[in-house]
Amino acid sequence: MKTPLYKYYDQLIKKLGPQNWWPAETDFEVIIGAVLTQNTNWKNVEKAIGNLKKYNLLDPLKLLQIDSETLGELIKPSGYFNIKSKRLKNFLRWFNENYSLDIDKLKSQPLDNLREEILSISGIGKETADSILLYALSKLTFVVDAYTYRILTRHELVPYEIDYDGLKNEIESELPKDLKIYNEFHALLVNVGKNFCKKSEALCDKCPLNKFLEGKSPAI
DNA sequence: GACCAGGCACATC
DNA sequence: GATGTGCATGGT
Secondary structure (H helix, E strand, O other): OOOHHHHHHHHHHHHHOOOOOOOOOOHHHHHHHHHHOOOOOHHHHHHHHHHHHHOOOOOHHHHHHOOHHHHHHHOHHHOOHHHHHHHHHHHHHHHHHHHOOOHHHHHOOOHHHHHHHHHOOOOOOHHHHHHHHHHHOOOOOOOOOHHHHHHHHHOOOOOOOOOHHHHHHHHHHHOOOOHHHHHHHHHHHHHHHHHOOOOOOOOOOOOOOHHHHOOOOOOO
């Protein structure tokens, strides 16, 4: 017997198909994107990452070496560029001092220790940390974000009072412990959040799955 | 011009 | 422990 959240995942993947996240060419690019997309439209992040690629700077050592002001200019399109420049520098210094800028060394660490370590970096909160862990390092941890909360509360799949850890635990306990499912479910929720379940709309009226979930139409 | 976008740290009560 | 605020560009 599948849980309600697992059923919801099934409906989304059947309707929308695999999202094949994260949209990046390398694991390191995932990490940079995870910081740059904090409270920011992904299109703006793409412009910023495009600037880094243009100057061949999407590389841990090169980004560690350039000064914060130059980095800020390059990532300006993603917004909050001064603070994000510092946050990237914080990560890169930690990455260099503890793992010699070697992403394979990061991947070899156990999830719980690594999550604690990454969360201790100033500027890396829970969502950014979990995004890095899941999408760059292939660790089994679910990524909660504003879309996750909005969609699942509006569908009454979780209570409105739930917080980040509560939502994360609820989803992880109701889904199979499977990297592909964690990967796809989060990406599907972002898709639904962007295209159907918008903030300005009180209800997800346009969501193709809403009527089914309310039991008012046959299964899709 | 208002509102929104794949948060986070910090101040204040 | 909850709540408020600054950070900033670019699209709708």
